[in-house]
Amino acid sequence: MRDPGMDDLLELSEIACQEAMRAGVDSADASASRARELSVEVEKNAIKSSGACMWGSISVRAFSSGGTGWWSASTMSEQGAREAGRRAAELAKAAEADPDFVDLVSPAAYPEVAGLYDEEIAGLSASELAEWITSNIDSAREVAEDVIVAGGAQAASREWALANNLGVRVAQRETNSSVSVHVVIRQDDDVGSFYEWDAARLASDLEPDGIGARAAEEALKYLSSRTMKTACLPVVLGPLASRAFFLGLCAATSAEEVQRDRSFLIGKRGESIASDGLTLTDDPMIPSGLSSAICDGDGFPHRRVGLIDRGVLQTYLHSNYTAKKSGEENTGHSTRGGIAPTNVIPTLGEKTAAEIIGEVDDGIYVTLGRPYPDTASGQVSALVDAGFRIEKGRLTYPLKNTMVAGQMLDLLQNLDAVSSDYRAEPGMVLPTVRIQGMRVASGE
Amino acid sequence: MSEGDPKEQLERVRDEALRRRVEFAETRYVAIRHSGLMLQDGRADRVGAGERAGMGLRVLVDGAWGFASTESSDVGDWLSCVVDAVDMARVSAQRQEERVVLAEAPAVIDEVKASFEIEPTGVPLERKLAAVRGYEEASARIAGGATANLMTGYSDSRQVEVVCNTRGTLVSSESVRTMVWHAITTQDGALRQRGRQYRGRQAGFEVVEETPAEELSVKAAERAASLLSARPAPAGKFPAVFHPSITGLLVHEALGHNAEADHVLSGQSILEGKLGAPIAAECISIVDDATIRGSWGSYPYDSEGVPGQRRVLIENGVLKAFMHSLETAAKMGVKPNGSARADGFANRPIVRMSNTMILPGEMSLEELIGDIDVGLLLGAGQWGYVWCEKGQYTCHAGEGTMIRDGKLAEQVRDVSISGMTLETLSNALAVSRDFEMDMPGMCGKDGQSMSVNGGGPYVKVQEIVVGGQA
Secondary structure (H helix, E strand, O other): OOOOOHHHHHHHHHHHHHHHHHOOOOEEEEEEEEEEEEEEEEEOOEEEEEEEEEEEEEEEEEEEOOEEEEEEEOOOOHHHHHHHHHHHHHHHHHOOOOOOOOOOOOOOOOOOOOOOOOHHHHOOOHHHHHHHHHHHHHHHHHHOOOOEEEEEEEEEEEEEEEEEOOOOEEEEEEEEEEEEEEEEEEEOOEEEEEEEEEEEOOHHHOOOOOHHHHHHHHHHHOOOOEOOOOEEEEEEEOHHHHHHHHHHHHHOOEHHHHHOOOOOOOOOOOOEOOOOOOOEEEOOOOOOOOOOOOEOOOOOEOOOEEEEEOOEEOOOEOOHHHHHHHOOOOOOOEOOOOEOOOOEEEOOOOOOHHHHHHOOOEEEEEEEEOOOEOOOOOEEEEEEEEEEEEEOOEEEEEEOOEEEEEEHHHHHHOEEEEEEEEEEEOOEEEEEEEEEEEEEEEOO | OOOOOHHHHHHHHHHHHHHOOOOEEEEEEEEEEEEEEEEEOOEEEEEEEEEEEEEEEEEEEOOEEEEEEEOOOOHHHHHHHHHHHHHHHHHHHOOOOOOOOOOOOOOOEEEEOOOOOOOHHHOOHHHHHHHHHHHHHHHHHHHHHHEEEEEEEEEEEEEEEEEEEOOOOEEEEEEEEEEEEEEEEEEEOOEEEEEEEEEEEOOOOHHHHOOOHHHOHHHHHHHHHHHOOOEOOOEEEEEEEEOHHHHHHHHHHHHHHHHEHHHHHOOOOOOOOOOOOEOOOOOOOEEEEOOOOOOOOOOOEOOOOOEOOEEEEEEOOEEOOOEOOHHHHHHHOOOOOOOEEOOOOOOOOEEOOOEEEEOOOOEOHHHHHOOOOEEEEEEEEEEEEEEOOOOEEEEEEEEEEEEEOOEEEEEEOOEEEEEEHHHHHHOEEEEEEEEEOOOOEEEEEOOEEEEEEEEEEEEEEEEEEEEOOO
C-alpha cells in the first residue's frame, strides 16, 4: 500500500464528500484513515505469534432532508472515494427524513494538543516489542518460578482526515503502544491470577519494564480466595474499578441517550446526582492523553468540559447532531456514530487510599470489576473480578464468586471518599473511591 | 474487493512464501459486504452499508508463527506481506519454548456457496422498512403509554473467505447472515426498564418473513412493560432454574471457553488434565456443533480449511474432548476438529466455538420448579464473560421470576448472576425436554469477534449467586 501522506488523506476525503454533494444530497462529510500495527503475542511464557497489519478505509456520511446514508469501504483510491460518495448519497436519499438534523460542523480553529504522535513509537520494530514482552515474562518468573504468563505488546500509528461540505478540513496523526500481561499461578487446585498493563502515545510515557513482576506479585495475593456472607457493606473501588464505574456513569450522560428517553439521568442536569465530594471533568486536550485529540468525530474542536461539579450534573455530552437538535452548546464528544467521553478526570480528595480502606471496619475492596450501570435503569449488578474482604481496616482475604449491586443514583450519593493518591496513566487520573451501603452478594 | 481473482492471487502469495522456504504458509482472503437500517421512534432515518476486504498471511519459519495482513487489493501489496510475515516469524522464534507442529489434515479443494431463499441485497429498501416498521408498531401497541423509546434494526451481510495453504488446500466458503432486532425502553415515572429481542440466522431475507412480531418485538415489549411493576431481584445464594437463553450463556462462557484447546494448552483453563474425568452432573451433556444448517454460528470450513464438525465436549458429565486447531490437535495428539476461526483477514485463526448447547433431558419445566421452596427462574439472557483460569463467570439475565413453594411467583428485574464453572456443572440437578437455541451473537476473544449461537434446555442448579439489590 503506497504511503501518500496526510495531504492525500484529506484529498480523498474531499473527493468523497464532493461526489456525495454532486449526487444531490444536502450535506456530507467523509473521513479517510490508514493505520499500521505491529504486535507480539505471548502464550505460556513464549512468543505465540508476531504480526504486521496495514489498514486503509474511507467512510462517508451523506444527509438528505436529514436522513443519513452511510457507506464505508476498505479503499484508498480516488475511484473508491468517488464510489463511496455516490453510494452514501444513494443511501441518504433512501433514508427517511429527519427534521432534527440541522447541518454539519462549520470550520473553526483547532486547539493544539501536544504529544499525540511520536516518531519513536511509529518506528518501533517487532523485535523491540518482543524484548519488552519477554523481559516481563522474566520479571514475572523472578517473583514466582511456576508462573504462567500470557499477554502481548503492540505499537500502532494512525492517520485520519475529515472533510465536510461546509469547508471543514482536519487531519490528525497519532500513535499508541501498550504492553499487557496476564499472570496465572497454580498451587494444586488453587489459582491466583492478575492482569496488568501499561499504555501510552509517547515512548517517554511508557514504562514497559516490571509489569510482569507486578502482575505476579498481585496474582500471589489472590491465592486461597473465599466467598463471604451476603450483606450491605461499604465498597472501596480501587483505581481500575473506579475507572469502570465513572465511565459507566458517563455513558448515561450521552445526550443521545437523554434525548431518546433512555437514560436514568434525564432531567437531572443542574441537580445534585452525587455527593459533593465528586467532581468529574472531561478533558480531551491533556497532552499525550490516550483519549486526547484535537477534535471529535464530527470535526468539532475539542475543549475541556465540566461534567459533575461537587455532585451537581453540569452538562450532557453532545455531538453536533444532539447539540443542534436541542439548541444546546456542542461539547464535542461525537465518535462519528455515537457519543463517548474522552479523558475523564475526577478531582482528588483529602485522604489517601490506605486511609480510606483503614476507616472501613467491615467491607470489601474491588480491584478489578465492571460496575457499570444499565444506562436506562441506573441499576448496577456486577461480578467482583478480583477483590478483597476488608476487616478492621485491613485487606484480609481475596474474594471469589462475589457480586456488588445497587442503584447508581444511590451509589453516587453514598460515595463518601475520593483518594488523594492515584494511579496515573496518560490522560487518566485513577483514584480509589468508597461507596457506603452497597449490596454485596456472595456464595457463603 | 480484490482487483483480480483472489484464488489466483492467494496462490501467488503462497508460492512466494514457499520460495522463501517457509515450513507452512496459509493465505486467506476475506471480503464482506453488509447493509443495515435502524428505525427509531417512527423514523428510518439511518441507512448504512459498506464493504471490506483484504488478505492475511500466516507462515511458519523455524517452527514459529509470523503474520501479516493488508486491506489493499493490490497483489503487489499482498506479496510484500510475505516479507513482513517471514520477518515476524523470525521475531517469534527469538523466544520459543517448543517448535510449532501442525496436525495432518486432508487437503481440500472446494467452493461452498451460501444457502438462502431470498437474496437480501435484492430486496428493496421499502420492503425491509415495511417489515421493520411492523415490529415497531406491534411493540408500541403492547407497551402503550409506557413506551419511552423504540429501536428496531435490520442487518444483512455476505462474507466470502478463501483459504489457501501450502498443503494443497484451496477452499472458498460463502456465508449470508440476516438479523432483526428490537429494543424497547419503558417508563413509569423515574423508573425505566428495557426489553430486547434478536432473531438471526444464516439465511436471506426469509429470516424477516419467518419472524412474526410476536416472536420479536412483542416479546421485548411485554417484558419491558411488565418489568415496570417488578421488584428488584434479591441478593444472595439461591436455587435457580435457567431459561434456555441463560443456559446458552452459561454453556458458552462457563464451559465453552475453558474447552478451547488453546486455553487448555496455555495453562489458562480449569479443564487442564481433566480429559476423561467426570466434571459435571450426569444429566449434563454438552455439544459444540458447527454443522447445524442455518444456525448463526455454523460454517462449512474453518479458517484453516478443515470441515466444521459436531464435537461432543461433555457426555453424561464426563469431559470427552476439546475444540482444536491444527496446532492444538498436534500438541494433544488428536485429530483436528475444525475449530480454528479468524475474525476477517487481519487476524490469525484461533480456537473458537460455533453453536454450543447443553442437550435436552426428559423433565418438564413444572417438574424442575416443583420442589424449590424459594428460588429464581432466570431468563432473557443478555451477556456474560468468564475468567477461564479461575472458572469464575457471570451472566446477565434480562428478567427473573421468583419461585415460591414450587410455583412461579412475582417477577423481578434484570440481574447478573455469578458462579464457579465446575461447581455449577456439578450442582446441576436436572434438565428439561424443552429446548431452544436462539442466541445469535458475537463472541469476543483475544480482540477477535466471532459469530456464535448457544442454547439448551431449562437447567436446574442447586445454587447460584444472584447479584440483586434486595
